Structures are given as C-alpha cells and as structure tokens.
Amino acid sequence: MTLEKRVKPHVAALSPYVPGKPVEELERELGIREAVKLASNENPLGPSPKAVEAMRGALANVHRYPDGASFVLREKLAGRLDVAQEQLVFGAGSDEILELIAKAFLGDGDETVFAWPSFAMYPIVVKGAGARAVTVPLDADFVHDLPAMAAAVGPRTRVVIVCNPNNPTGTSVGAAALERFIEGLPADVVLVLDEAYCEYARSEDFPDGLTWVARRPGTAVLRTFSKVYGLAGLRVGYGVMDVELAGYLERARHPFNVNSLAEVAACAALDDVAHLERTLRLTREGGDTLARELGALGVEVTPSDANFVLARTGPDSYERLLRAGVIVRPMGGFGLPEHVRITIGTAEENRRLIEAVRALRGDADAAGPQHGAAEARP
Numbered sequence: 001m002t003l004e005k006r007v008k009p010h011v012a013a014l015s016p017y018v019p020g021k022p023v024e025e026l027e028r029e030l031g032i033r034e035a036v037k038l039a040s041n042e043n044p045l046g047p048s049p050k051a052v053e054a055m056r057g058a059l060a061n062v063h064r065y066p067d068g069a070s071f072v073l074r075e076k077l078a079g080r081l082d083v084a085q086e087q088l089v090f091g092a093g094s095d096e097i098l099e100l101i102a103k104a105f106l107g108d109g110d111e112t113v114f115a116w117p118s119f120a121m122y123p124i125v126v127k128g129a130g131a132r133a134v135t136v137p138l139d140a141d142f143v144h145d146l147p148a149m150a151a152a153v154g155p156r157t158r159v160v161i162v163c164n165p166n167n168p169t170g171t172s173v174g175a176a177a178l179e180r181f182i183e184g185l186p187a188d189v190v191l192v193l194d195e196a197y198c199e200y201a202r203s204e205d206f207p208d209g210l211t212w213v214a215r216r217p218g219t220a221v222l223r224t225f226s227k228v229y230g231l232a233g234l235r236v237g238y239g240v241m242d243v244e245l246a247g248y249l250e251r252a253r254h255p256f257n258v259n260s261l262a263e264v265a266a267c268a269a270l271d272d273v274a275h276l277e278r279t280l281r282l283t284r285e286g287g288d289t290l291a292r293e294l295g296a297l298g299v300e301v302t303p304s305d306a307n308f309v310l311a312r313t314g315p316d317s318y319e320r321l322l323r324a325g326v327i328v329r330p331m332g333g334f335g336l337p338e339h340v341r342i343t344i345g346t347a348e349e350n351r352r353l354i355e356a357v358r359a360l361r362g363d364a365d366a367a368g369p370q371h372g373a374a375e376a377r378p
C-alpha cells in the first residue's frame, strides 16, 4: 500500500505556499553580497529595540512552557483596542487564526468566498480543510468587487474573507462599500476582515474592522505583529471577535501556540510608539518615492494602502531584478506575469530597486517595444 492511496485527495492536490526568496539563498546562488530583499512585506527597520530588550530578559525562562492564555499580552491589547479580553484569540501569526477558523467552520463541500488575487494562504487553508475556494476576480483597478462577492455567496458559504488592504495589490475598500456588503451577508456566515496591513492605510475612508466586531456577531478581525511591529520571525498575530466565536476558536487552538519570547516582544512592541511612528514615516515616504520614481520610468504603480506596491515592471522582471541582487515577489502565479510586488524598504533599498528597474527599462528600450512594459495593455 502506498501513501498516495491514503493521503486525503484535497491535501495531495494543494500547491505549497511559496515564500519570498531568502537573501542568503540569492547571495549564494549569484556569489554576491548585499542583496536586497523586498519580497515579504517585512519591516525594513527591524524589530522594535524595546522588543529585543524584553526578549533578552525572558531568555532565561525558556525552559518553562509559555502562558497558554498569553495573559499579559491579552490584558494589554484588550485595553488598547477597548475590547473584552475574551474577545481576543492569539496565534502563531494571524495565519494560525485562519487555520482555526477553517478547523472550526469548514468541511467537505463547504464554500469560502474571497477575492483573487489575494493572500496566497487563503486557498491553501480553505482547500486544506476539504472546502471549496470560491474566488471572485478583483475589478479593473485591482480592488475587491464587493457586489460580485455578495453574488457569489450561496447556501454552502460558511466563511467570507475580505483582505483590507489587499495583499498583493495594496488596494483597499472604503467604509461605505464595506457596510453595504456586510449588511447583505447572511447572519450565519463567518466574516473575516484580514487587516494585516491596516496600520499603514492612508485612505481617508479606510474602515476600522473593529466596529464590525461590535455590530455583527460572527465577524473576526485578523491583525498581526509581523508587519508594522517588525516581529515576523516570532510568529504572533491575533483575531478580535465576539465572545462566542472566540470560544469556538479557543477550543480548536493548541495550548502553547504563542511562545514566551513572542509574547514579551509583542507587549514591548505595543509600547514602542517611537518605533511604530518611525516605521510609518519611512513607509509613507518610501511609498511616495517608489510611486514617483517608478512612474517616471513609465511603470504603472497601483495606489497602495499597505507597505508594498504592485508595479507593472514588464515581462521577466522578477528574474532580471534577481540577477541585479534585488528580490521582489513575482506575480505570474496570480496571472499577472508583467507585475511584481515590491515591499517598501529603507531609502537605500528603494534606491537599489529603482536603479535596477531603470537598468531593466533601459535594456527593454534598447531591445525594442516587445520587452517594454508600458506598451499595449490588453
């Protein structure tokens, strides 16, 4: 008997998540140093120094299991967000909260509706639970097509996900459009508002998902310490939801899913307002620079509310940027072979990226229009 006959068919059919290429890997492959990674939407300033200090202080206790309730973090965050402590569920990244929702609500034949392109983990989590991923194309501006998503909700729909701002496009939906969408949702559907990048949003009408947690039972807002707080390597994220929904996820959760270093670091990061403000300033300035400079090179840049931009740099640009020592995220897997997703980096990293794109565009101009990204858009 082979495992092939025993593995669950929906698991065998999954395509594993492809993470951003590590800097060390590219440096080894090319025999270069000082490659730049702008591929995983990490904080280019690194972790909060206060978080690093707090972890140092906690190192001597790692022989103990962590506090399974993450009490200190729970108390602090509940105060910050003005929610009850029982409304919070912590995970090894907000990825894990998605997994818990799938574990609690999805089974064979159930459906989950989400936009596409969106976060690459959604189909993996949904299909991994044996459920069907009902994907709804973004509109022509790469924004969630909420009326089309509403139309895709049917009797088998158990979960609906809105990624706001959306990864990999950086686009967001406004408060009024989101309200119209949510008001039309059946009450027994779990609504996930994935706000991994909400801290970066600059659109004036960007909605605060937490208001929907208060207004609509069965709504989970997902947030993370991986992005603006710079703690991606520690794996800590959380969901905010009503107490009933949180109770189901708590039943499905492993007891020590958030490790003790992650908990102290997350607490310290929440208190490090200066690091947060530095990060937001750098990201906003860097985002403006990338939009301006890439635009001047004739590259279409999608307006972004996140710490990354979707840019139409042209065919093969992912590979060509790699050869220039700059790692971005290819978008071919989303059906956008001429686009890449670029994380906003430090001023120096952004400069390296812009220079690499300039060289690539120069090559393209020299080679004739068939390589240019700005020509004939279908």
Ligand SMILES: Cc1ncc(COP(=O)(O)O)c(C=O)c1O
Pocket: 040, 041, 092, 093, 094, 095, 096, 119, 163, 166, 167, 194, 196, 223, 224, 225, 226, 232, 235, 236, 237
């Ligand atoms: C939209 C979105 N949601 C959730 C996550 C998961 O983040 P983490 O598991 O690191 O909290 C990511 C990570 O890139 C993301 O882009």
